[in-house]
Amino acid sequence: MQTLYNFATGPLLWASFAIFLAGSVWRIYSMIALARKKEMSVYAYMSWGFSFRSIFRWLTPFGTLGWKANPAMTVGTFAFHLCLLLLLLFAPGHAEMWDYNFGLAIWSLPEWLADTLTVVVIACCAFFAFRRLRVPAVRYVTTTHDWAVLLLVFLPFISAFLAKMQLGNTLFMTLLHVLSAEAVLIAIPFTRLSHAIFSPFTRAYMGSEFGGVRHCPDW
Amino acid sequence: MKKRHLAGPFRAAALVAIAGLCLLMWLPAALSQEDIKELKPEALAPQTRPAAFFMHDAHNEKAGIDDCTACHHGKDKDGKMDPEDNSAGTACVDCHAVNARTGTPLKRAYHQQCISCHEQKNQGPTYCGGCHKG
Ligand code: HEC
Ligand code: HEC
Ligand code: HEC
Ligand code: HEC
Secondary structure, eight states: OOHHHHHTTTTHHHHHHHHHHHHHHHHHHHHHHHHHOOOOTHHHHHHHHHHHHHHHHHHHHOHHHHHHHHHHHHHHHHHHHHHHHHHHHHHHHHHHHHHHHHOOOOOOOOOOHHHHHHHHHHHHHHHHHHHHHHHHHHHHHOOOOHHHHHHHHHHHHHHHHHHHHHOOOOOHHHHHHHHHHHHHHHGGGGGGGGHHHHHHHHHHHHHIIIISSSSSSOO | HHHEEEEHHHHHHHHHHHHHHHHHHHHHHHHSSTTTTTTGGGGGGSSSSEEEOHHHHHHHHHHHHOOGGOOEEEEEETTTEESSSSOOSSSSGGSSSOHHHOOEEEEEHHHHHHHHHHHHHTTTOOOHHHHBOO
16 A cells, blocks of 8 residues: 555656546637637627626625625635635645745645644535535535535545544555545546636636626626 | 651651662663653754654664764864764754754754655655654
């Protein structure tokens, strides 16, 4: 298992990064090509002003009608994405690897805070799962794809938490953490997780169409 | 009553003797690396992770490392690392300050030395909990 761990943190990691980057570039490129073919008009009314107006609006908690309509989901979504990003960039364990691999001493979250944010992400995942099971409107549109993606994103956090708390086999948990995180990375361009790369474009498009064509805000 | 007074000096002498014996028993241990079981240098306190598990002699025997300089390297006149010079007995912190601005700071020194060998040999833990276990 130790050998597999070394492989997962070595060659496999670089392969995942490569697939993620190449996949993302390809997805964005083909989307642009598709728009050129089917909706040439898009290019006429795309506007930086309307794009950023929409992006900032939707980045503001409760800044839009959509966010106001469903407060619990809004809190859950913002908490989930904020904690996820903070942990990805500043988890103390991640900082340690920047330090000994590249000699970069980067700032990191205190251990207690990182642990807390991890629990918040896990709780958000549980909330998302609950919605998919219990809220009829959500359950109706839920597919296996949604469940797979939710499980995939949940795994790196639960395994990180268990490894940190040294519950269960620590090597297994750490290995699961690395492998599932790599799986998420690879899945981003090819699944619903692609909203991570497409959401700014989606918002820019909506913002521009509503602002420039329909002359009304998109929130 | 009298007996008790007489016992006083004897008791004091006995206590001193026991204390002395204890000291003598601890002395060799304090001077050798034999009883290193984990690394928890004062300089890195307060530790945020469990101390790194490291049974000095057992580790080196199991890993088949005979050469002390594999870990205890020295420093040459120019302040560069001298891989030949044996510095066994000198703590890492004596040459690697915690917040060293030039060269390798203490925590990085431990991590790079321990983890790079484990990676190269593909043996020994390279995941956090493999060394930092409670
Ligand atoms: C795998 C690496 C490694 C090897 C090989 C190694 N040591 Fe050490 N040794 C250490 C570390 C790490 C420490 C703790 C130093 C510190 O934390 O400052 C240490 C500490 C010591 C100490 C100091 C004990 C104390 O209480 O301060 C002595 C003496 C020592 N080693 C002798 C030796 C001798 C002799 C050899 C060769 C037979 C040897 N070591 C081989 C890693 C190693
Ligand atoms: C007698 C002084 C001295 C002692 C004791 C010492 N080192 Fe070093 N070490 C140096 C010098 C000098 C360098 C080169 C400059 C630098 O990187 O700090 C160095 C470099 C290193 C490097 C970087 C290696 C490289 O190839 O660049 C590591 C890792 C390291 N030491 C670990 C340790 C560990 C772990 C210990 C304790 C077991 C230790 N050192 C004890 C002097 C020492
Ligand atoms: C020069 C190479 C080398 C260096 C340096 C080294 N190790 Fe190791 N270590 C090994 C090897 C090889 C093994 C595997 C031994 C085995 O299981 O047969 C090992 C195993 C271990 C284990 C598992 C022990 C067990 O009983 O399963 C621990 C813990 C460990 N090392 C800690 C450390 C720490 C802490 C340091 C730094 C102070 C360190 N090692 C430095 C080579 C090294
Ligand atoms: C091969 C063994 C080894 C591995 C693997 C390892 N460390 Fe360490 N670590 C050490 C040693 C040795 C020290 C210095 C002794 C100590 O303070 O425990 C240390 C010190 C630290 C310290 C400073 C002391 C403290 O507790 O605050 C932190 C933080 C740390 N390690 C975090 C990590 C993280 C995070 C990982 C995984 C990404 C990791 N280490 C992997 C051996 C290891």
